[in-house]
Amino acid sequence: MREEGFTLLEILIAITISGVLLLAVYMFMDQGLLTWEKTVDSSQWEQNYRVLDNYLQDDLHNLFYSNIYKDNLFEGTNQSVAWLVKKDDTIKEISYQVDYYSYTLVREEKNHQSTDTLTFFRDMDIFRIDFEYFDPRIGAWAYFWSLEEKGYLPSLFRIIITRNDGSTTNIISDIYIGKEYERGVSIDE
Numbered sequence: 001m002r003e004e005g006f007t008l009l010e011i012l013i014a015i016t017i018s019g020v021l022l023l024a025v026y027m028f029m030d031q032g033l034l035t036w037e038k039t040v041d042s043s044q045w046e047q048n049y050r051v052l053d054n055y056l057q058d059d060l061h062n063l064f065y066s067n068i069y070k071d072n073l074f075e076g077t078n079q080s081v082a083w084l085v086k087k088d089d090t091i092k093e094i095s096y097q098v099d100y101y102s103y104t105l106v107r108e109e110k111n112h113q114s115t116d117t118l119t120f121f122r123d124m125d126i127f128r129i130d131f132e133y134f135d136p137r138i139g140a141w142a143y144f145w146s147l148e149e150k151g152y153l154p155s156l157f158r159i160i161i162t163r164n165d166g167s168t169t170n171i172i173s174d175i176y177i178g179k180e181y182e183r184g185v186s187i188d189e
Contacts, residue, residue, distance in 0.1 A: 045124060049169065052120045055107060056157070056173045059094045062087055063175060065153060074147040074154075078130050081145075081157070096159075098129045105129055105159075121161070128162040 006014075062085040065072050073093065074083040080097035093110045099119075103126040107118045121129075133145040134156035145154055159171040 041124075045121075048120050048124065049171070052105065052107075052159075053171055053173075055118070056096075056159075056171065059083075059085055060157065060173050061176050063153075064091055065147075072147055074145065076131055076133055076145040076157075078132070078143040081131050081133075096131070098131075103127075103129075105161075125164040126161060127164045127166075128160075130160045130162075132158040132160065134158070 063074075064084040064086040065074070072084065075081070079100075080095065082093060082095035085092050085094050090111060093108075095108045095110070097106050097108075098104075099106050102119075102122065103124075104122050105120040107120070109116045109118075130143075132141040132143060133154035134140075135142050135145075135150075136155040137152070141158065142154070147153060153175055155175055157173050157175055161169045161171070163169075
């Protein structure tokens with residue numbers, strides 16, 4: 001007499017083969033998800049880097065410095081920097097500072113009426129951000145800069161961004177100091 005159905009051995013083999021196939025599908029999906037997350041993180045990092053670099057280039061290109069203006073400003077530490085720019089016939093104060101509470105870089109643009117704020121590297125696994133200033137007279141990088149004390153501007157400005165994985169990125173911008181305003185030019189305050 002023949003009974004219909006599967007033997008215990010056939011069921012165990014089917015379960016084992018199904019488990020191996022499901023494990024392979026899970027590993028493939030997990031690897032795909034990990035690759036996708038890394039790509040999104042990388043593209044967000046690159047976008048923040050490009051936008052920050054564009055703002056820095058524009059701000060430093062429009063840096064305002066004049067021998068006849070008594071309130072010249074370029075003050076920097078390893079965590080913040082501020083200077084004046086002349087845009088649209090208005091002098092504005094630009095500052096970049098590190099917010100270690102949220103591990104972001106904050107740019108502020110102040111004029112007499114308002115303050116505009118822009119935040120970079122939000123949710124980007126930042127460990128540390130440092131500012132450095134190149135002193136052309138001694139040929140070395142400095143962590144602090146005061147135009148009032150030194151009497152001249154640095155020739156380069158560097159932002160060093162260290163991520164949690166230990167990788168670092170440097171953003172180096174030259175400071176355009178050939179743009180001085182002479183007597184007779186109106187300076188809006």
